[in-house]
Amino acid sequence: MAGGFEHPSVSGPKALAIPVEPQPGEGLADIVFRACAENGFHDLWIINRLLGKHSIKQGWGHSRFARSDFDVKVLADFLGVPNGVADIERLMYRKGSRGVNFFGVEISGNELIATRRISPRSLSEKPFAKAIWSIRSLSFDPRTKERLLDRCPECNSILQYRIAGDICRCTRCGIADFRDYPQALVEVDDVEGLDFVTNLIDPEAQSACRVHDDLKSFGTGEIFTLATTLARVIQTEDSGGTRRPSPTAESLSLAGSAIKGWPKKFAEVVEIYASNKRPDQNHTLDSSLYGVTADLRKVVRKELATVLSGRTRNYDVNSQARRGATQVKFWSSPAVMKQAKKFGLPVLDMLSLYADQVIECPDRRYAERLGIPSGAPPMNFDAFARHTAKARARGLVSLPVAVWGSKSSRHPWSQVMQEVLSKKIGVSILASSKNFLESAYTGNVERVRHICETHQASVDPKAIVNVREAKFYLRMGTGDVGALKRHGYFKGDIITMEEIWRFQDEFISPFEIRARLIMEGIKPQSVIQIGAGLQAAGAKLTLLDLHRYHRDDGEQYLLSIIGRA
Incomplete structure (x- = not known):
């Protein structure tokens, strides 16, 4: 038996020395991969020669078997399966009128992926792969509900079917035992x-x-x-x-x-x-x-x-679940998206403005779905005078900085904007800024602080936040938000406001420290200088760095600056 690279010109055996038996849920690609590994083959060139497919270089994954025609008896004899052709036939991805056969069910051929995916928890129980892990639409194991692993956690290489080896280990680096890397479980309401x-x-x-x-x-x-x-x-x-x-x-x-x-x-x-x-x-x-x-x-x-046609309104339109789902739908409303962009607030906080009757929702059809009555004043951006002079030179503070510097999380944007739009909190608008919020500067910082200290955000904690929204709340770039998701700082594929608030409560940024110093009337250093000061003080970073520090350490550093001022 070969132990190294298998050259296609070399003749191979007609049957393996160690026959294999299909396991429950195991697919054809998984059986072939396991058979080659158990018989000492380093790669799957032997299958190319056996089936007369010398041009195939990507390996024999599920999608490759679905696209290839070959002699089933030759493969059955080679593997030594106990029931011969019958064992292979039931696993064949035969083409039908609507797709390919998958264990007796006809599905789209596009559902079968070419690479390997595995469930570490399942492998810990039984060291056999499952064909259903190759279904594109399922990113988790149906039984354990564990998210599937598609890359080596040590060398980051994509798991493939080209190189044979222990199914529980990476065939590229040989270091990682996947069973030592259990993945998060998916969490769903239903x-x-x-x-x-x-x-x-x-x-x-x-x-x-x-x-x-x-x-x-x-x-x-x-x-x-x-x-x-x-x-x-x-x-x-x-x-x-x-x-x-x-x-x-x-x-x-x-x-x-x-x-x-x-x-x-x-x-x-x-x-x-x-x-x-x-x-x-x-x-x-x-x-x-x-x-x-x-x-x-x-x-x-x-x-x-x-x-x-409106003939099926036989359910509770005011249920919390429906409100949350409908809020998500506002993200694709052109009228709401346009106003949110001009305002400078995430859509979820814009919905709070509508629900609290601060301003009128520009999309009445979906406001009605949320049960939001009409009658609130329309938003009039032109009602605020615009200035070309630098507001900071007149001792004013950026309105967002005033809010972020007054509270670490659960910022009550609706209540603050209620007083801004009713002129109870005076603002000056810088003509050069790109949206209303970033343009607004105020001298009424104590009033802003009082609102933040006595009110909470009126956004639903379970509301889903997309990456664009998360960038605003976390003051991060898109890549940083994605890194947090990949490293498990948020549960699952979605981010909720509840998770945003928890992250804000646990970690502090140089940006927040700078805003709080401004609110204390202290001329702050730059964000970069504050970050350097935090590191010099030994403040503990998050695992990913991302310029976020454990809150207790950050608060200590902040107090030391205020004490010296």
Whole structure:
């Protein structure tokens, strides 16, 4: 048997010395990978020669097996599987009229990825891979709910099927034992909704999925495609973007809940994510059904028409869950987005201004969905005089600095702006600044401080924050926010206001220290100088640095400066 690189011109064995037996949930790519490793092959060139596919260099992943034609008996004899051809046939990704076969369920061929993904917790129980880990739409193990690992935690290389080796170790560096790197578990509000989606295609699922009579004539693969399509729509709308990324566990859970509770729950979910650009515009889901079969598309579009005609308002429009989901929808409202950009506040805080009747919401259709009455004064940016002179020269303080310097988290923007817009807090506007908030300077810093000390943010703690919003709240760049997500500072793929506040309470930045010194009437150093001072004082950084320090250390440093002033 070969122990090194396998040259394609060298003839290989017709059968392995150590035969293999398929394990529950194991896919064809996983069995072949394991067989080569257990028989001492360093790579999978032996499979190229065996199947006459000498040009394949990327390895034999699930998507490669789905695209390749080969002699099943040759592979069965080579692997030595106990039931011969029958063992391989049931694992073959045979092409059907709507996609490829996946353990008896027909799914889109695009669902199969080329690289490896593994669940460390599952491997700790049994050292065998699962075919379902190769499904693009599922970023977690359905049974353990653990997020899948697709890169080596030591060398960061992508896990592949080209080099054979111990399934529990990285085949590139050989150092990492994946079982020593358990990943975070996904957390969703409706686990049953999530299980509904995964059980549709999971070969190890213990229970069959029950669907409404409207959907009983469709295959489980068709229902799975509908669920992942709806989940992508939800994820796209939640992220405030136009693309359709891979769905998160939370969006899959909501999509599963919608289909499991068809038609009432489906109506509730799709109306929350209805288009808000024009009343007569098609639902985003309608334009995303290209992967769904024609007959199922008709059923879904019929239900969409019923929802959008307003005949399904038979649920609680004031429920907290609905309010939170509808708030997310405002992110894609052009009118609200435009006003938020001009104002300089995140959309979630703009919603607080609307709900607190500080200003009128410019999108009445969705204000009504939130139960926000009309009658608040419209926002008039021109009502504030603009100055070309530097406000700082007149002893004024930037309004955002006054707020950030008065409180570490849960900033009550709605209450502050209530007094600014009613002229109880006077502001001067710098003509050169790009938005209203950054333009506003005030001399009423004690009034701002009092509001911040006596009020809390009126934003829902469970409200979802996208990366653009997180940049504002955390005073960070996009890359830094992404780094925090990757290193587990926030749970799951989404960020909530509750998590933002917790991070602000635990860590302090040189920017906040500078703002607080300004509020104390002390001429501060630059942010860079403050950061250097914190490090010199031994303040403990976050694991990622990112110029964020443990709050206790930062507060001690701040008090030392104030004491010397």
